[in-house]
Amino acid sequence: MQAFEATNHYFDQAAARMDLTGNMRTMMVTPDRELRVEVAIEMDSGQIGNFIGYRVQHDNARGPFKGGLRYHPHVDVDEARSLASLMTWKTAVVDLPYGGAKGGMNCDPSKLSRSELERLTRKFVQQIHDFIGPDKDIPAPDVGTDAQVMAWIMNEYAKYHGFHPACVTGKPVEYHGSAGREAATGYGVSIITRETLKILGRLVAGTTFAIQGYGNVGSYTARFLAAQGGKILAVSDAFGAVSNPDGLDIAALDAHVAAARKVVGFQGGDAGSNEQLLTMPVDVLIPAALGGVFDAAMAKEVQAKLIVEAANGPTWPEADEVFSSKGIVVVPDILANAGGVIVSYFEWVQNLQHFRWPLEQIQREQETRMVDSFTKVYEMSQRKGVSMRTAAFMLAIGRVGRARALGGI
Numbered sequence: 073m074q075a076f077e078a079t080n081h082y083f084d085q086a087a088a089r090m091d092l093t094g095n096m097r098t099m100m101v102t103p104d105r106e107l108r109v110e111v112a113i114e115m116d117s118g119q120i121g122n123f124i125g126y127r128v129q130h131d132n133a134r135g136p137f138k139g140g141l142r143y144h145p146h147v148d149v150d151e152a153r154s155l156a157s158l159m160t161w162k163t164a165v166v167d168l169p170y171g172g173a174k175g176g177m178n179c180d181p182s183k184l185s186r187s188e189l190e191r192l193t194r195k196f197v198q199q200i201h202d203f204i205g206p207d208k209d210i211p212a213p214d215v216g217t218d219a220q221v222m223a224w225i226m227n228e229y230a231k232y233h234g235f236h237p238a239c240v241t242g243k244p245v246e247y248h249g250s251a252g253r254e255a256a257t258g259y260g261v262s263i264i265t266r267e268t269l270k271i272l273g274r275l276v277a278g279t280t281f282a283i284q285g286y287g288n289v290g291s292y293t294a295r296f297l298a299a300q301g302g303k304i305l306a307v308s309d310a311f312g313a314v315s316n317p318d319g320l321d322i323a324a325l326d327a328h329v330a331a332a333r334k335v336v337g338f339q340g341g342d343a344g345s346n347e348q349l350l351t352m353p354v355d356v357l358i359p360a361a362l363g364g365v366f367d368a369a370m371a372k373e374v375q376a377k378l379i380v381e382a383a384n385g386p387t388w389p390e391a392d393e394v395f396s397s398k399g400i401v402v403v404p405d406i407l408a409n410a411g412g413v414i415v416s417y418f419e420w421v422q423n424l425q426h427f428r429w430p431l432e433q434i435q436r437e438q439e440t441r442m443v444d445s446f447t448k449v450y451e452m453s454q455r456k457g458v459s460m461r462t463a464a465f466m467l468a469i470g471r472v473g474r475a476r477a478l479g480g481i
């Protein structure tokens with residue numbers, strides 16, 4: 073099974089409980105537009121570098137297409153389709169006036185110099201600028217891209233269309249970005265984790281966590297949970313894991329990562345593997361790296377009681393069934409990691425108004441929106457007797473379907 077098929081499997085699980093016609097189903101799962109562009113640049117060596125970029129625009133019934141750009145060697149059209157579709161359902165679950173898109177570049181950013189990365193990004197914008205824009209399609213950061221990449225996108229877009237900071241979100245705060253955007257996904261994951269634990273009669277304080285991935289999302293999640301008294305027993309990145317049965321000192325770990333660029337080698341914990349982290353006895357497991365982490369075999373080994381999906385698409389459908397049969401609660405990606413796109417929305421609104429909001433307002437409104445969405449999804453799951461994932465999809469499909477029907481085909 074490929075990633076897009078897996079996303080559609082979750083869509084179908086929800087759609088089966090709603091009265092969607094076959095044609096409506098086809099219209100809702102099929103991407104509106106798929107761009108595949110050649111991005112050739114001059115490398116520092118003087119040679120030509122050949123790259124392929126993608127932008128899949130999945131659905132815009134509820135508003136402009138919205139979603140990140142990923143720079144990673146695994147990027148291909150199937151992955152972009154799956155992630156674009158997840159954005160449609162994510163923006164609908166948290167009720168943002170957006171549709172869904174995703175794109176990226178098949179490349180290894182760790183092997184590119186800063187100036188190669190800049191040329192690559194600018195060339196990509198040259199290829200797609202007519203298809204993006206503040207009320208068409210608004211890119212944002214994802215795996216392998218950051219605020220600097222978004223700044224280059226805004227600057228390159230301006231050369232064709234003039235000053236439009238709302239054409240991209242996740243920009244640096246000093247360059248039309250928003251307070252709180254960098255931390256937003258991890259902050260949101262910590263809010264959703266807290267709310268889920270509350271339902272289970274627990275507090276973050278004293279609860280044990282393992283977090284797979286220590287990039288933007290994983291590291292901010294760890295900081296916010298540790299600040300509430302959560303015990304982060306293990307974290308990992310692409311090079312390996314570190315763990316400590318008494319809880320890692322996150323501030324000390326951050327100082328180590330700032331210098332070493334990886335978690336391995338941290339003196340305040342023992343070295344381990346990613347697989348050990350995923351199967352260790354903790355209360356809550358948080359995948360915060362790439363998709364496709366849990367297959368059926370891995371799911372059987374998981375000992376956590378709660379999984380909060382900070383990454384997009386970490387769970388294959390057969391693993392989801394194993395989790396459900398073992399009574400493991402799974403909070404789906406389209407709810408758990410929606411904090412990023414929520415604050416992207418606030419950034420977009422600020423850019424359109426040419427006005428800045430303070431961090432306190434952003435975090436307060438992010439929290440309100442996430443807690444409301446969590447409550448709606450949880451209540452739907454209880455009322456219909458379905459998983460939180462199916463409930464989240466049902467809520468999203470209902471909203472997108474109504475917008476389609478009201479707007480006309």
Ligand code: GLU
Pocket residue numbers: 138139140141210211212213214215241242384409410412413414416
């Ligand atoms: N890439 C992030 C996500 O998957 C953020 C998208 C956005 O802010 O548009 O949700």
